[in-house]
Amino acid sequence: MSDDLGLFTEPDVHTDERQRRPRGKAVAAARRAQVRRKRTILWTVVALVLGLGGVGAYYGYQTLSGIGSFEDYAGAGETDVVIEVKDGDPVTAIAATLKDQGVTASSRAFTEAGKTDARLTGIQPGFYLMKTKMSGTAAVARMLDKNTKITPLEVKGGNVLHDITGGDGKVTKGILSMLSEASCLELDGVKKCVSPEELRTAAETADPVALGVPEWALSDVNRVEKAHRLEGFIAPGLYQLKPGATAVELLKSVITTSVTRLESYGVLAGGKTTGFRPYEILTIASLVEKEGLTKDFGKVSRVIHNRLAVNKILEFDSTVNYKLDKPNIRTSDADREAAGPYNTYSAESKGLTPTPIGSPGREAIEAAINPEPGKWLYFVKCQKDGTSCFNETFPEHDKTVAKAIQEGVF
Structure with a gap:
């Protein structure tokens, strides 16, 4: 490295004797003192530069590593x-x-x-x-x-939109009532809820697209009775509800989340492999959910598929009960003889019900798409824990029913 300023080199004091003059030693000493002063100044500058750089690096480190003060409130809060x-x-x-x-x-x-x-x-x-x-x-x-x-909204398999009153007078809240309760929030002492009536009105009158109904179900939803057109679209599970949302916003958030779940369960794919439309698969799954225990879903689905294949009425108490104000496990003769699109005992109501009759879960949907192999056409609850027995012929089925009654199953 060059030293143009002569800061790092000693002057040549060993000059030729012929160039020496009197006072030569004094001159050489003066030059050496001058060099030392220059060196002192230089290293002082270097030290200052390094020191300032170190301070900057230190404060940069403080900022990046989170060292130092930060803003904070005191107390438990206000509003x-x-x-x-x-x-x-x-x-x-x-x-x-x-x-x-x-x-x-x-x-x-x-x-x-x-x-x-x-x-x-x-x-x-x-x-x-x-x-x-x-x-x-x-x-x-x-x-x-x-x-x-x-608290989020929790929907369980088989839940329906409307409230149900049991034979003992006990009311089981439907999805709309549960959604209303879950929408309630008290802010600064003022409680606000979206009422069941507001939700019911939105469910029946709002544009289905605005409610989150998917394109694959629009034609079906637009042709059915408005009071039941959203049935089956809210799958079992938890739903986080935004406080302060309107009735339409609440329904849309829930249905949009649910449709994502339903599609992940195979509703769309099943529509391509079974010969049924996605909405029909949703309906079959709702019947499966209502008619049997989870372990029997595959066989219940097979009975439905077999009956539909031979154009035989379904004869399900669950579909009759869906329209009754006070449903029972076993429907009466009068209930089964009453006309109506949900009365699957009626010869006039062959095929599936107009809409699903409840909320089907993953297992019911999978069973609807992939029923268990078999030739069964009949089933009945034959054990007190709800287990069903399946038969291929009516005489076999009739004996199973008689045995179940004798054993006090129903």
Whole structure:
């Protein structure tokens, strides 16, 4: 490296004796002192540059590594606010949502308060009732409180849209009533719900597309009785409901989620392999769900397929009960003789019911698409746990029924 300034080289004091002059030693000493001063100045500059660079690097490290102060509120919060945790959200995304919704003063207030609590990684998707201006510690505690999460709607296999009154007078709430209850939320002391009436009106009068009905079912939905046109579209499972949504918005969110599930269960693919339309598969699956235990689904489905193949009426009590205000396990002669499209004992109602008669689950749909091989045309509950017996001929079936009655099965 060149040293044009002469900072790092000693002057040549060993000059030819002929060039020496009096006072030569003094001049050489002066030059050496000048070099030392220059070196001192240079290293001082270097030290300053390195020092300033180190300070900058230190503060950069503080910023990147999260060392240092951050904004945080004090206390348990002020007004109610609902936040949503989406499926797959990591803790950092939840922290950002809390900050954006005014719950915490900063994302770090939440992450720092909960950095040693492994439970934060287990927060489930859904809606949570929080407070504005909460401290990070308070926000962590509230997010982990099981009562903070807004209870989702839970639909079970066989549930129907309308309420059912049993023989003992007990009312079993239908999906619309359950959806109404799940929509309720109290914010700052004021409780708001979407009523069953609002939901029923939307279900019967709103544009099916606006309600989330898929294209593959539109023609069927548009031709059936409006009171039952959404039956079967809300599959069993949990549904996260957005607080404050309208009746149409609630139904659409639930049906859209459900249709995704139904299609994943094979409704569309089954329509290509069975000869039935997807909507008909949904209807068959609803009958399977109502008529037997899960272990018998495949055989019940086979009975339905076999009867439809020979143009034989289905003769199911479940379809008759679907239209009754007070259904019973065994329908009466009068009920079975009454005219109507859901009375599958009537010769005028051959084939499937106009709509599904309840919510079919995955197992029922799979059974509807892939029935168990067999020649059965009859079945009846023959054991007290609900197990069914299957027969190929009516005389065999008649004996099974008599035995079940004798044993007090029904």
